[in-house]
Each structure stands twice: as C-alpha cells, then as structure tokens.
Amino acid sequence: MTEQAIEPAATRLSPEEFADRARAIEREVGRVIVGQHALVRQTLIVMLANGHALLEGVPGLGKTLLVRTMAEVLDCAFNRIQFTPDLMPADIVGTNILIEEEGGRQFRFQPGPIFANLVLADEINRATPKTQSALLEAMQEQQVSVARQRYKLDPPFFVLATQNPLEMEGTYPLPEAQLDRFLFKLWVPFPAEEDLIAIMDRTTGAETATVEHVASGADLVAMQRLARSVPIAPHVTAYAVSLLSATHPDNERAPGLVREYVRYGGSPRGAQALVLAGKISALMAGRFNVAIDDVREVALPALRHRVIRNFEGEAEGITPDAIIRSVLDAVPPPRVD
Amino acid sequence: MTLDPTLSQIRDGLRPFRRRLWLRRVVRDGTFSLAAVMGLELALALAARIVPLEWGRVAAATIPLLGALALLVDAVRVRPTLGETALALDGEQGLRDRVSSALEIALRSPDLVEAPLAAEDAPTAEGTATEDAATYARFVRLQRRDALSTLRAADRRAFRPRLQRRPAAVTVVLALLLVPALLLPNPQSDVLARRENQRAAAERQAEKLEKAAERLAEGRTAPDPRLDLSAELKKLARELRERPEDLDAQLARLGSLEDALRARIDPANEQRAAALSSLARSVSRLSSGQDSNPGGDPKKANEDLARLGEKIDGMTKAEREALAADLAGLESTARQAGADAQAALRDAAQALGRGDAAGAKDALGRLGDALARGARNVELNRDLARTANDLQDARRQLADAGKPANQGQGQGQGQGQGQGQGQGQGQGQGQGQGQGQGQGQGQGQGQGQGQGQGQGQGQGQGQGQGSLGGGGSNARFLGSGSSSGGFGGPTAGNKQFSTGDIDKVLADFGRLGKPGDPSYVAGTGGDGQTQQGSGTGQGTPSDAFVPYTGVFQDFYDFAITSLERSTVPLGVKDYVRDYFSSLNP
Numbered sequence: 058m059t060e061q062a063i064e065p066a067a068t069r070l071s072p073e074e075f076a077d078r079a080r081a082i083e084r085e086v087g088r089v090i091v092g093q094h095a096l097v098r099q100t101l102i103v104m105l106a107n108g109h110a111l112l113e114g115v116p117g118l119g120k121t122l123l124v125r126t127m128a129e130v131l132d133c134a135f136n137r138i139q140f141t142p143d144l145m146p147a148d149i150v151g152t153n154i155l156i157e158e159e160g161g162r163q164f165r166f167q168p169g170p171i172f173a174n175l176v177l178a179d180e181i182n183r184a185t186p187k188t189q190s191a192l193l194e195a196m197q198e199q200q201v202s203v204a205r206q207r208y209k210l211d212p213p214f215f216v217l218a219t220q221n222p223l224e225m226e227g228t229y230p231l232p233e234a235q236l237d238r239f240l241f242k243l244w245v246p247f248p249a250e251e252d253l254i255a256i257m258d259r260t261t262g263a264e265t266a267t268v269e270h271v272a273s274g275a276d277l278v279a280m281q282r283l284a285r286s287v288p289i290a291p292h293v294t295a296y297a298v299s300l301l302s303a304t305h306p307d308n309e310r311a312p313g314l315v316r317e318y319v320r321y322g323g324s325p326r327g328a329q330a331l332v333l334a335g336k337i338s339a340l341m342a343g344r345f346n347v348a349i350d351d352v353r354e355v356a357l358p359a360l361r362h363r364v365i366r367n368f369e370g371e372a373e374g375i376t377p378d379a380i381i382r383s384v385l386d387a388v389p390p391p392r393v394d
Numbered sequence: 395m396t397l398d399p400t401l402s403q404i405r406d407g408l409r410p411f412r413r414r415l416w417l418r419r420v421v422r423d424g425t426f427s428l429a430a431v432m433g434l435e436l437a438l439a440l441a442a443r444i445v446p447l448e449w450g451r452v453a454a455a456t457i458p459l460l461g462a463l464a465l466l467v468d469a470v471r472v473r474p475t476l477g478e479t480a481l482a483l484d485g486e487q488g489l490r491d492r493v494s495s496a497l498e499i500a501l502r503s504p505d506l507v508e509a510p511l512a513a514e515d516a517p518t519a520e521g522t523a524t525e526d527a528a529t530y531a532r533f534v535r536l537q538r539r540d541a542l543s544t545l546r547a548a549d550r551r552a553f554r555p556r557l558q559r560r561p562a563a564v565t566v567v568l569a570l571l572l573v574p575a576l577l578l579p580n581p582q583s584d585v586l587a588r589r590e591n592q593r594a595a596a597e598r599q600a601e602k603l604e605k606a607a608e609r610l611a612e613g614r615t616a617p618d619p620r621l622d623l624s625a626e627l628k629k630l631a632r633e634l635r636e637r638p639e640d641l642d643a644q645l646a647r648l649g650s651l652e653d654a655l656r657a658r659i660d661p662a663n664e665q666r667a668a669a670l671s672s673l674a675r676s677v678s679r680l681s682s683g684q685d686s687n688p689g690g691d692p693k694k695a696n697e698d699l700a701r702l703g704e705k706i707d708g709m710t711k712a713e714r715e716a717l718a719a720d721l722a723g724l725e726s727t728a729r730q731a732g733a734d735a736q737a738a739l740r741d742a743a744q745a746l747g748r749g750d751a752a753g754a755k756d757a758l759g760r761l762g763d764a765l766a767r768g769a770r771n772v773e774l775n776r777d778l779a780r781t782a783n784d785l786q787d788a789r790r791q792l793a794d795a796g797k798p799a800n801q802g803q804g805q806g807q808g809q810g811q812g813q814g815q816g817q818g819q820g821q822g823q824g825q826g827q828g829q830g831q832g833q834g835q836g837q838g839q840g841q842g843q844g845q846g847q848g849q850g851q852g853q854g855q856g857q858g859q860g861s862l863g864g865g866g867s868n869a870r871f872l873g874s875g876s877s878s879g880g881f882g883g884p885t886a887g888n889k890q891f892s893t894g895d896i897d898k899v900l901a902d903f904g905r906l907g908k909p910g911d912p913s914y915v916a917g918t919g920g921d922g923q924t925q926q927g928s929g930t931g932q933g934t935p936s937d938a939f940v941p942y943t944g945v946f947q948d949f950y951d952f953a954i955t956s957l958e959r960s961t962v963p964l965g966v967k968d969y970v971r972d973y974f975s976s977l978n979p
Binding site for chain 1: 474482490494526537541
C-alpha cells in the first residue's frame with residue numbers, strides 16, 4: 058500500500074550491531090536536534106519497541122522537527138497529519154472513491170496519510186474523539202478497516218503524536234484507551250541556555266543541517282525483533298510488575314500519594330512497556346541482560362500517562378511524575394543482605 | 395545433564411562470595427542476638443532486684459545459651475543460596491543484575507545449557523521457526539559470558555562483615571547498664587538465702603520427725619497411740635518437704651501437734667515413775683527379803699508379788715500381820731504410783747489383816763497388774779514428752795531458718811500483755827542478746843533480735859502460752875554488731891539470761907538422788923496422816939557404789955521429763971540438755 062515496502066532483513070543482527078546502529082541513529086538525529094538527548098533516546102526506544110509515543114510540550118521546542126528528522130535518518134515513509142477539529146476519520150485512514158475505468162465505475166480505496174512508516178499526528182488533541190479513535194485500530198493492530206475491508210499497514214509503523222499542554226480551549230483530551238496505546242508519553246523540556254545558543258547558531262545561519270540515512274526500515278524491524286529476544290530474569294520482570302501494581306491505590310505496596318490521589322493505576326500495557334523498553338535500554342547500553350535499573354529508568358515515560366488521577370489529585374496539582382517517583386521510592390530494587 | 399561450562403564457572407566463582415555473605419549475615423544476626431541476650435539479662439537482673447527469683451541464676455545462665463542456640467539455628471537458616479549471593483553481589487558492586495540474571499535464566503531454561511557454544515555465532519537465516527529460539531539461546535550464552543567476566547572482575551573483598559549500628563549501640567548500652575545491675579548488692583539475695591535455709595531446715599526437721607516416727611512405731615502394735623502419733627509425724631514430715639516455703643503454716647502445724655501432745659502428758663509422770671519404781675523395789679524386797687529389784691522393774695515386782703501370794707498360805711498370823719503392816723507402810727508410795735496400785739495395796743493389807751489369804755492373793759495380783767500398767771503409762775508419757783521436745787526443736791529450727799538476716803544493728807522488740815507469773819529468760823552467747831518470749835495470762839509475746847555472736851532465746855511461761863519470738867542472728871553474719879533491742883516481754887515475764895539465774899531456778903542435781911528415792915520427790919503432802927515407824931531391817935547395799943554409767947540414764951530421763959514442767963523456761967531446757975549431752979557416757 059505504501060510507496061516503499063520493507064523487506065525482512067536477510068541476515069541476523071547481533072546485539073553489538075544493535076547498539077552500534079542505535080548510537081548511529083542518535084548521533085545523526087543529534088546533528089539536527091540540539092540537546093534533548095533523553096528525548097531522542099526515549100523516542101528511539103519507542104520506535105525500537107514497535108510502539109507509539111505521545112510528545113507533550115509547548116510550541117517551538119522541536120517536536121515536529123524531531124519526528125521529521127527521525128524519519129529522514131531511518132529512511133522511512135513519513136506523513137504528517139495536522140489534527141484540527143474538522144478533521145474526519147476518513148481524512149486519516151483513507152476512503153473509497155468512485156473511479157471511472159474502462160469497465161465502468163467502481164470504488165477504489167484511497168489510502169489516507171496513516172499509510173506510512175512514521176506518522177506524525179500533530180496536535181492530536183485538537184481533533185474530535187471520533188477522529189482520534191480512528192487511530193486506535195492502526196496503533197494497536199497496525200491495520201485499518203474501511204468499508205468492511207482491512208488494510209494492513211506495512212512495518213515499521215509508528216505514530217508520534219504531539220499535543221500542547223497550554224492551549225486547552227477547543228481541545229479534546231485523549232481518552233484513556235487512546236492514551237494507553239502509547240508506549241511512552243514524553244515531556245519535551247525547554248532547552249538549556251547553551252543548547253539554545255547552539256540552536257540559534259544552526260537555525261539562523263545560511264547553512265541548514267542535513268542528515269543521512271543510517272538505517273532502513275528493514276534494519277529497524279530487525280532491531281525490533283532482536284530486542285524482543287533479550288532474555289529477562291524473573292526477578293526483573295517481577296519488579297516491573299511490582300512497580301505497576303504499586304500504581305494502584307488498593308495495592309498494599311502503593312505509597313500514600315497513590316492511595317490519596319490516584320483513581321486508576323496503570324494497565325498491563327504499562328508493565329509490557331516497562332519490560333520491552335527495559336530490554337531496549339539494556340541493548341543500547343551494550344548489555345545482554347535487563348537490569349532493574351533499566352526498568353526504573355523508563356518508568357516515568359512508560360507510566361505517567363497510565364496513571365489516572367482523581368479529582369483531588371488534579372485539583373491539588375499532583376503531577377503524574379510525582380506519583381510515579383513516589384512509586385519508585387516505595388518499591389526499591391530488591392536488596393539481598 | 396551436563397552443566398554448561400560457563401555456568402559452572404559462574405557457580406564456582408560465586409562460592410567464595412557466598413561464604414563471605416554468610417559470615418556477614420551471621421555477624422549481623424549475632425549482633426541482634428547479643429543485643430537480645432543483653433536486654434533479657436538486664437531485664438532479669440532488674441526483676442531479680444524487685445522480686446526474689448529463685449530460678450534467677452539458672453535463667454541468667456540459660457539466656458546466653460539460648461541466644462547461642464538461636465544464633466546457631468539462625469546461622470543454618472541464613473546460609474545464602476547461590477542465587478541470593480548473585481543478587482547481593484549485583485546490588486553491592488553495581489553489576490546491574492548481570493550475575494543474577496544469568497543464574498535465574500539458567501534455572502528457567504535448563505535446556506539451553508547443553509547447546510553447543512560454537513554454533514551460536516554462526517549466521518542463521520531468519521524467518522525459520524527456530525530463529526527466535528536461537529537468538530534467545532545466543533543471548534543466554536552472551537549473558538553468561540558477560541556475567542562470568544564481570545564476576546571475575548568483582549572485588550574479592552565484597553561482603554565485609556559489618557556490625558549493625560543500632561543493635562551494636564543498644565548492646566553496648568545494655569552491657570553498661572548490666573554491670574552495675576549485677577555488681578551492686580541485691581537485697582533479694584537475703585530473701586533467697588533465707589528461703590534456702592528454710593528449705594534445708596525443713597528437710598532436716600523432716601528427717602528428724604521421720605526418725606522420731608520410726609522410733610515411736612518400733613515394736614508397737616495397734617491400738618497403741620504412739621502408732622497414731624507416728625503416722626501424724628510422718629504426715630508432718632511429708633508436708634515439710636512438700637511446702638517448705640509455707641513457714642507459718644508449718645510452724646502452726648508443729649505447734650498444734652506439740653500442744654496436743656503436751657496436753658496429754660501427765661505432769662506428774664516422773665513422780666509416778668519414781669513411785670512405781672520405789673513401790674516395785676519395796677514389794678520385791680518384801681517378797682524376797684532382800685533388795686532383789688534395785689532397779690524397780692515392774693515385771694520383776696509382778697513376779698515377786700506372785701511368789702509372795704503363794705507364800706501367804708504358809709505364813710503364820712504374825713507373819714501375815716507383819717506383811718500387812720509392811721504393805722500398809724507402802725501406801726503413801728502407792729498413792730503416788732496410782733489409784734489402782736493404792737487400792738490394790740490397801741486391799742491386800744486389809745485382807746491379810748482379816749486373814750483372807752485368797753483376797754490377799756487377788757489384791758497382790760491386782761497390785762502387780764497396776765505396777766505393769768503404770769510402767770507402760772510412764773513409758774508412754776516419756777515417749778510423748780520426747781516427741782513434744784522434738785517438735786519444739788523442729789519448730790525452733792524452722793523459725794530460726796525463716797528469720798531475715800540482719801546486718802548492723804540489731805533490734806529487739808517485745809510485746810507482752812497480761813499479768814501473771816510469766817518468766818522469761820534469755821540465753822546468749824557472746825555479745826548477743828536474747829530474744830524474749832513472754833507469757834502471761836493473756837497472750838504474751840516477746841521478741842528480740844540479737845546480732846553478733848549472740849544467739850539467744852528466751853521464753854517466759856506463765857499460765858498462758860506465748861508464741862515464738864523473733865529472730866536471733868543469722869549465722870551468716872556472726873561476729874560483729876551489737877544489739878540495741880530491748881526486751882519487751884511481760885512485766886514479770888522475760889528477762890535477760892544470765893548464768894546466775896540457773897542457780898536460782900534449778901535445783902542442785904547432786905541433791906536429787908536417783909529416781910525412785912521418795913525423799914527427793916516433790917512432795918504432795920499425803921493425806922494429812924503421817925506414819926512413822928521404826929524398826930530394824932536388813933541392810934541393803936549402799937547406792938554410793940552404783941557406777942555413774944548405770945544411773946546416768948535415770949537422771950537423764952528424770953531431768954528431761956522434769957523439763958516438761960510448765961515452769962521451766964526454754965533457755966534452761968537447752969542448758970539442761972546441753973549439760974546432759976556433755977555428760978553422756
């Protein structure tokens with residue numbers, strides 16, 4: 058369906074090659090994106106985990122540029138969808154249109170912008186819930202259904218959505234089911250001053266930074282597959298589950314902040330995100346095993362959008378990050394003396 | 395199943411760390427155990443200062459043993475597994491779960507251990523069914539190698555034993571508190587020592603009571619009251635052994651039995667015994683014409699009386715009248731020997747006077763029976779008196795054992811009420827001052843506590859009866875001190891002992907003569923008639939030549955029985971007993 062079909066890699070990828078390619082991608086993206094190393098790494102983790110990311114930050118921090126640069130570095134088909142209140146689902150997934158051919162008129166499916174390897178859903182919260190839900194099937198099943206016909210999306214398929222936390226008027230907050238389908242929710246921080254200086258230098262000069270393809274879509278699929286093969290020790294998996302369980306207010310290990318300000322804890326997808334992201338984090342660090350620290354490192358982006366605060370929590374300004382940090386404090390790594 | 399060589403090397407490499415981790419755990423738990431032991435010891439020491447704990451020393455010795463035992467059990471329990479060692483090593487040295495992951499995954503996927511190592515690096519076409527499994531196995535191998543290399547680079551000095559700060563500090567503080575708690579004098583020690591003395595005294599007195607019971611029951615057959623008394627003594631001995639700590643109850647039981655015995659004792663028993671002996675000796679002399687029964691044996695007298703009865707038929711009238719007169723001359727002695735003897739003697743004399751030989755024979759036979767019965771009663775009274783003395787001794791020993799040990803100044807205290815004829819005496823040795831016990835017509839009680847070398851006891855007796863007085867000094871603290879206690883017995887009751895009192899109270903034993911001599915028996919005055927006779931009789935061997943050893947027992951029995959008279963104070967009783975003990979051949 059897409060212009061460029063990804064073929065499976067002919068050879069097996071080694072863990073060392075995985076780490077090398079991941080570092081190459083980060084390095085190449087870094088040529089355009091100044092600073093934001095954690096953001097770049099976490100975005101790459103989402104891609105290598107075959108997941109989707111929700112980027113939240115004020116305008117002008119480079120969210121769109123990051124996604125676009127990623128697409129260029131990975132040599133993937135890229136589409137951008139600007140979500141607006143009048144955007145319809147068919148505008149995203151495509152529709153059947155009437156075409157006159159030699160044999161007469163017939164309907165033919167016209168793919169929407171969702172048919173790409175990397176889809177940027179810009180300001181996703183500006184579309185209506187109906188339109189937002191058009192992404193559900195694509196994100197989870199990696200397919201779309203139009204007029205009783207299913208259309209498979211070619212791998213790799215990523216949705217990188219952005220939303221602006223400031224302009225809330227006329228927006229439609231993403232429903233929990235939609236949020237849960239994002240592997241990570243990433244905060245796009247404001248750059249440091251030295252990074253801002255570098256940004257000024259790069260963006261106000263005559264030369265424009267360009268990037269090269271350092272990996273293909275096939276490489277990305279191979280890396281995804283390799284990442285899933287990383288064995289994880291039972292105690293690490295158990296720790297991830299403990300973390301997730303502690304986000305539920307009725308869990309015995311839940312800290313006070315969770316008991317007081319959380320309405321619902323994370324879903325099992327949260328634990329999946331912890332484990333999978335932990336594996337990739339370990340591989341990117343050049344290790345062959347997942348450490349508990351890997352799980353803890355990805356806990357914030359993996360769980361912050363899965364913890365649903367109650368009214369008191371929102372009214373008192375208790376941030377999801379504060380809740381997750383309290384969970385991390387309450388569930389320390391298993392210690393054997 | 396062949397273990398993967400790399401995995402084997404990981405396990406071997408972990409073993410030294412496991413030993414060090416084990417030692418660390420033992421040291422850690424040992425600190426807790428030590429703190430617990432110190433805490434328990436301190437609690438025990440403090441409790442032993444509040445209440446007397448007889449099992450305190452045993453418990454104090456047991457607590458460390460239990461602590462050591464608990465630590466031993468704990469040491470076995472906390473022996474770490476290799477998996478725990480791996481987790482601990484990862485955590486302590488920041489190995490990011492390399493070693494523990496390798497071990498856990500090996501346990502989870504044991505089938506991977508036999509996969510050929512050489513084949514793992516060979517490229518494999520993807521898309522096959524086994525490709526993912528091969529990748530997984532490859533990761534496992536890589537993890538093991540990584541873990542092994544990490545383990546080899548790990549610090550061999552890991553898991554240094556370290557003391558837990560809080561329990562160690564608690565242990566030190568408890569130890570510092572424990573030192574004075576153990577070293578400072580414990581007031582409860584005296585209580586425990588007294589109890590121990592009390593138990594020992596109870597055991598000793600129980601043995602004495604059992605011996606007395608055996609002595610009483612020896613050769614007796616029912617319905618002898620001594621058998622009942624023997625059973626009662628054995629019961630008392632058993633209760634003494636079973637409840638030695640119940641001092642008041644034991645003293646009350648002993649006192650009750652002693653009172654009951656003394657109520658049964660005939661106060662004139664020895665007078666009666668002397669009269670019986672004299673009468674027996676006299677009737678034997680009448681029968682045989684010589685002093686054939688110098689000891690006054692009633693059995694011998696009974697036989698002599700039987701022979702005398704047989705002679706009556708052959709006697710002339712004058713001889714019968716002479717015999718009647720002789721018998722009449724013995725009547726005053728017979729009165730003291732008992733009403734039966736007196737009546738039989740009188741009947742015999744009158745029958746002889748009437749010339750009634752048969753009546754005289756019958757009367758003489760009754761006289762013999764009365765003599766034998768009287769002798770048995772005398773023996774019974776003596777047994778009862780001796781037993782009462784034993785009970786009194788036991789009571790005093792027990793009371794002494796139950797007295798608190800004192801140091802420093804003694805205190806005397808006496809209480810007495812009543813008027814009367816009470817007498818009190820104290821007896822002391824050395825510098826001690828005696829305890830008094832007074833009795834009046836009411837109740838008198840005197841108590842004195844002496845210290846130093848003194849151990850005294852006084853008792854006054856009047857018409858009432860007093861209770862035992864308070865303590866003398868405990869042998870543990872002999873040798874120093876002085877008594878400031880006064881004697882507060884009844885007005886005319888107790889008084890401090892002095893040897894001069896003995897001369898006032900006691901008669902000169904040398905003037906008492908031997909038992910059976912009428913001139914030395916406290917007279918009762920007779921019935922107002924005085925018979926005087928004169929005649930010439932046959933001489934008898936002089937008593938002056940009786941060996942000392944032959945009469946000692948008589949004097950002893952006389953003295954002991956006399957002591958039971960209500961007018962003899964307790965201190966004098968001891969003095970007399972000691973005197974005879976020193977003379978005992």
